[in-house]
Amino acid sequence: MFIKNTTLFGASLFSLPLLMTLSSCKSSSSSEKVLKNQAVSAFNRFKSVWNFKDFWKRGNTFDACLVFVDALQNQWPDDSEIIEIQKEVEDMLKENLEFFHSYDSGKLWADDFGWWGLMALNARKHLLKIGNIELANAYLKLSTDLCWEYKKKTAYDNSDEGFPVLHGCRNGDANGESKGVKNTVTNVLLFLLSSRIYRCLSEEGIANGDKYLDMAYKQWVWFDEWFNLKDFEYLKKLDAEGVLVQERPMAFIEGSTYIEKIHPPWAEGWIWSGDQGMLVASLTDMLAIADDLDAYLKRTNINPNFDSGTFKSKINNLIENLAKGIQNGLIANVDGIMREAPCYSSFGPEHGRDYLAGRGIMVRYLAQDEIKKHLDIDLTDNISKTFEAIWNTRDIATNQFKPEFTAIENDKLYIEQFTQLWGLADDVYQWNLDKMKEKNKNGVCQSIGLDFLGATIRSLKEE
Template sequence: MKRRSFVKTAGSFAVFFPCVKALGSIGLGEENHDDVDDLKMRCITAFNRFETIWEFNDFWRRGNTFDACLNFTDAAQQRWPDDTEIKSMQQKVNVMLEKNMAYFKSFDPSGFWADDFGWWGLMGLNARKHLLRTGYTELADKYRQLSSDLCWKQMKDHAYDFSTTAKPVPHGCSNGDAKGIHKGVKNTVTNVLFFLLSTRIYRLTLAEKIGDNEKYLETAYNQWIWFDSWFQLKQYEYLKKTTSGGALVQERPTAFFDGSGYTDITHPTWYKGWVWTGDQGMLLAALTDMLAIKNNIADWLAKNKKEADFNVKAFADKVNTYISLIAKGIKTTLISEKDNIIREAPLVANMGPEFGSDYLAGRGIMMRYLGTLNKRTTGIDFKNNIKETANAIWQTRDASNNQFKPEYTNVENDKLYIQQFKNQWGSADNMLKWDIEKTNLQQRLGVCQSIGLDALGATIRLM
């Protein structure tokens, strides 16, 4: 049977037999061939649907949703390296990456927001990994250049605050545009994207023995200092404690006093107590990277005669403390105690009509990175939560075309979760549904499908 014919048959199987065994019954630590085959079938079916809707026209969403696809297909390839249909999936992604490169080049980069380049930069690094594995070296090199020479440089040159005047914390990265028409604000998503992109590029240069890489290490360390400085200013609650003793990073640091550089409540509209799932996942990933390069940091500081009192153990202890706090915050505040399913913080800022379509992807982004972390790193086991979430996404899909939906939990449990979140965080909005009906349909479908790919990819990695 031809590969394409088999893939179509596999998709049809899931359409006509929607009651495939629930992932809740799959033991992720066990090797049950029937269960693994069911999971593989879901993966093929979910990808087939994504293949029909991914090519929409929206710059940042296109970058992020395809990063979800790359993380998912990488996990599938590692789990089933010799499977014919998984190999076919990898080849299809190569073609899609050629189209994405052409799409990126069709735009004037000066017209986009700084955080847009963070999403594309991270996607470009994963694209390189995929393309090198499948033998597309030339295109892989182009994606590395896209990540470092364009996306990272764009953020560094046009979004980073080189001045020392901002109070109470200098530097940081604003989400304005390269033309300088909109200055933007130093929100979390922009700063954590720049942080993570810097650590990931630096680690790639180490792995591939690429020189001239200290600028990435320096930027990663500067971003660490920015976050750490804010976290130590406990009166502003940028890293806000939860009732359980965990903590979550808010979506924007604010400090309202004369002379403060952090008073802007626009672009996007700020809401008090705003917290987003995507920020938590990316920050955990960046902090974990900092642990991996802690000795490189020590050597670089010594070489440049900076921070003579820097102590590797003290640094690692502080990073581990932040990781543990955020992981516990996620477990107790962003996951339902009732059904163990990962949810978005029930806030108008996340789920309302103004920016709901932007923050819709957060749950997938968080799972993308939780799937790469283990209990030993975070102190928390998220395996069952990932599994239950992936199963809920699958069970609530549109069985006629295998399209995943924005909501994948039941209303009664959602009501209980809103109260749980309020008890932990101190405030919540009565958001039972994403208010995104007026947004572009194809973009919305693409993002929803990417959340499912992230959940499936994380499930595979935690098997």
């Protein structure tokens, strides 16, 4: 968040007669033409930076690509350039599957499998659309038999030793040599992966989905029990409407198993944008499968007193409060641009390279039609303003997006805003990516732009 917006398209990439930004387009047709040209250019740059060697980041960046390309296909299904992009993504998915199997799975971490499992489900949707059934089935198998099973067998805590909340998912390695911590990102990944696999199997009429429904419910219970423990503020209220979930539940009390401050280094008040989007997505899934869950819990006698009406009401209320928290806490009043919360744990040299993608992950989910209708807020203008900032600060020669795309004077005002709402903040304006390889950085930054551009394209359907 350090670069001033001074390059209003520079020497226009598209040779348009007038320099235009999205916000200055006078008609939906001109806006659509600009967006399509931007989309093709952004994807062409992604092709040159996507195949870097960093396991979880590559899975996540390609998930961004798949959701982005889905938005292109929905908007321009018969466009020859978009059809060509669909074919190119098919070839990239073949290469990605080989990349996944080139790794020793035992040395990977629980969250790695979450990112790849979610990407694999979107890969399946893409491949089914273009008729590659064999590769689509391979990606489903990757999501269920490899990613989900690893998380369940080695990361989920089946013991009765957790306090003050039982169970949950640790971010340990697949070999089981390191247990890791029960942070938010690892738990919400298992939550969302379980609900999304269940929905995928149900929609396709594939049997044996109960174990995924069961795990989604268990993860809901873990989050819900934490949220009910108000003293620990895992779900913390802002000094305005809304709540945000912190990046790790902590309980500094006698006997607590939630006191670990490392892996990665924790600091008080730490929140991450990616968690917010994935939690909202998980909760939206639970609304969609609530009736199935009701039947399952009563059939198995796990919770015969489960009331789906009360459950849906609670979920809806939680989604609305999280949406208000995102609107008030992660969007700057000064310019309407969506930001990462100013937490050193996210920006710092230890793990800045891991948390960089959060803004893209958040909007990737919030912009989905099914999720938007539950938010009770409209983020369309904020998303388009954020993409405009990303586009205007790109490297014009390559169309490479950058990690920082807002003005420092506005960042300072945002930090003041966040401090007032949250109670504390760090004076951070720039991502410390010294430990990140250049190609990896370019791939992640490009994926953030694809997430916001895809979300902006989806809004065209509403005009």
